[in-house]
Amino acid sequence: MKLNIAIFALLIISLNSCIENDYIDDFVEPVLRINNPIDTLGINESYQFSKTYFNNVGLQENIEATWESSNENVISISQDGLAQALSLGNSLISVTVNSEDLLLTTSFSLEVGSSTAESIQKVSGVITTTSSYVLEGDFIIQQEQGGIAINIADNYKASTALPGLFIYLSNNPNSVSGALEIGPVEVFNGAHSYQVDNVSLNDFSYLLYFCKPFNIKVGDGRIE
Amino acid sequence: MKNIITTILLLVATTSIFAGGPWPQKKGKGYFKLSEWWVVFDQHYTDAGRIDPNITTGVFNTSLYGEYGITDRLTAIINAPLISRNYNNNLVSLTTNEVLIQGESINTIGDIDLSFKYGLTSHSNFPISISLLLGLPTGTTGGGTLGNLQTGDGEFNQMIQLDAGSGFKIGKTNAYISSYLGFNNRTREFSEEVRYGVEAGAGLFNSKLWLVGKLNVIESLKNGSTAESVTSTSLFANNSEFSSLAIEANYYITDKVGISVSAAGAIRGEIIAAAPSYSFGVFYDMNK
Structure with missing residues (x-):
């Protein structure tokens, strides 16, 4: 009887080896990033900006964005991020997304000059x-x-x-x-x-x- | 880290005055044990000897251990993990509850050890024996999608070992102490090892219950390959070493049959699991 119990215990132990879950705290603050910023946009030239939104685990999500120019007389911008330099000066370019009631805005200052200059490389x-x-x-x-x-x-x-x-x-x-x-x-x-x-x-x-x-x-x- | 799994199998070795140690079996006699050994660990000793986390990994071995006396001096020994299971847990996002990495498992035969022990002294109060152990790579390496599951290390090794010990009485209680020193030569660019240890046991209640304490040490010579000297994608960690303490209890249910339980854990280590291992087994002792 004791031997049977021992062998039964062996069986129980050998079966008690199931795959369970390990949890990882992978939360990060969501980020909205302008992919291709520039320092200067040439007068009468246009430039297509793009953005990427990364959610609370750092994964890319495609959600609708709103583009704005603080000075429409200097730079106009369409809702898909196409900017047009209209006159010399400065304007603050902003892009905003609304993800799960969280408004996230990223902006940068853009100057209109004689020619378009790339940003940091x-x-x-x-x-x-x-x-x-x-x-x-x-x-x-x-x-x-x-x-x-x-x-x-x-x-x-x-x-x-x-x-x-x-x-x-x-x-x-x-x-x-x-x-x-x-x-x-x-x-x-x-x-x-x-x-x-x-x-x-x-x-x-x-x-x-x-x-x-x-x-x-x-x-x-x-x-x- | 592959070595983490294979090296920890050494944390518990079957030894008692009737099995293991410097005492060969008498001709035609033997000791056999069917046991379950397991370890589940979510942290490990790093190469700096500190403890870091890892995904929870489990190793479960159902093993048959046997010693048989070919002559009064020569004993054949086998340690065969008949079913060896290695698994990793799922990795789940705490933020989204999605499974990021699916857990996996393999179930195969493990690495089999064959050895021969020869008693250098006969009928001595201080027996000394020499053993040759052959570690056969019968287990699986590189299992699972990521190749990170294993039930063996994939290398053939040969170890020569000297054992010495003595049986004595403390009052009316039978007791013993033994020690060993071994050199393990490993193939496939694994580092060679020096192994040594000491254990002591006492038989209580007319030797129906044997309590045993052990210290086992593996020192790596660190002369094998590393990730830098072999391919960069090699999964073979090397240079594992540890010092471990173990306790074991063997209880004879009948004259010849008993149960064995043990627990062991590293008190110092490099590239080895930082968690205790356990075993539970049923043995048959022909010497009684």
Whole structure:
């Protein structure tokens, strides 16, 4: 009888191994971003602005936007973001979305000048570890034809202890869901770079380092 | 982290005065155990020895362990995880309640260890034995969509081990103490290891109940490959090491049949689970 109970207990233990849920706090403040800002718009020229809205988990959502110009005599703008420079001067360009009763507005100052001038072409940041694994270094991201170049500085170091370390571009520092996987980390010390096609400077907010097979976040770098 | 799973299997080893240790089985006698061993962990020791979180991972092994005396000095030993289950939990968004990464599992046979133990001394109060262990890569590696599930480490290893110990009495209570020192040579660019440990046990109630305490240590020589020296997408972590404490109780229900329970956990480690493991088994002891 005692032996039967012992064998029954063995069976119960072996069956008590079900897949359950682990929860991750992946909330981020929603963000409305103008993808292609410029500093100066040439007189009598037009320019098509575009926006992207990222929801409370950093995923892109297509929702209706309202474009406005604070000075319609200088710059007019249509509801799909097409701006027309009418006279010399300045105007505040704003875009607003309404998501779940939350009004989110992003704006920037635009000058009308003799010719159109692109905005910033370079952003930067610092990679820092968020774990006990070594990960550190500076980086610069530059806009290039057809994509971006992520240049990691020579003060970069990463632990070689974790298998499957991958680098991502993301709008959520806590999750790779919806992130763009750049690829496996192949350099663990010193300067190196990544070319990422079909991406612009304003598409993402973070560089993320994850141990992909085991979903362990190793570190990140906010793109400033 | 793959090594996290395989190395923690070593946290509990079947040993008592009737199995394991420096004592070979007598010719024609043996000790057999059917057991369930498991660990569920959501954090691990990093390469810096600190504790970091990870997605909850479980390993459940249903194993058959057996020792059989070929001669009075030579014992054949097998440790076979007949059913080995490895799973990861779902990863769910706290914000949207959506499953971000689907949990997965595999159920296969695990890595089988075969070994031969030879008693260097016979009828001694201080027996010494030498063992050769062959670790067969019969388990599965790279299971699941992400290749992160495993029931084996995919490498063949051979370990040579010296055991020494002594049985004695404390009053009317039978007791023993033993220790071992081993060198584990591993293939496929895994680091080699030095293993050592000590255990002590006492048989209470006319030796019907054996209580055992163990200290096991694995020191990695850290001479294997890393993510930098092999392919960047390699899933093989390396250089795991730990010190663990274990307690075990073996109770004879009849003269020959009993139950065994144990718990073990790392008190220090690198690239290894930071959670206790447990086992429960039924054994058959031909020596009694």
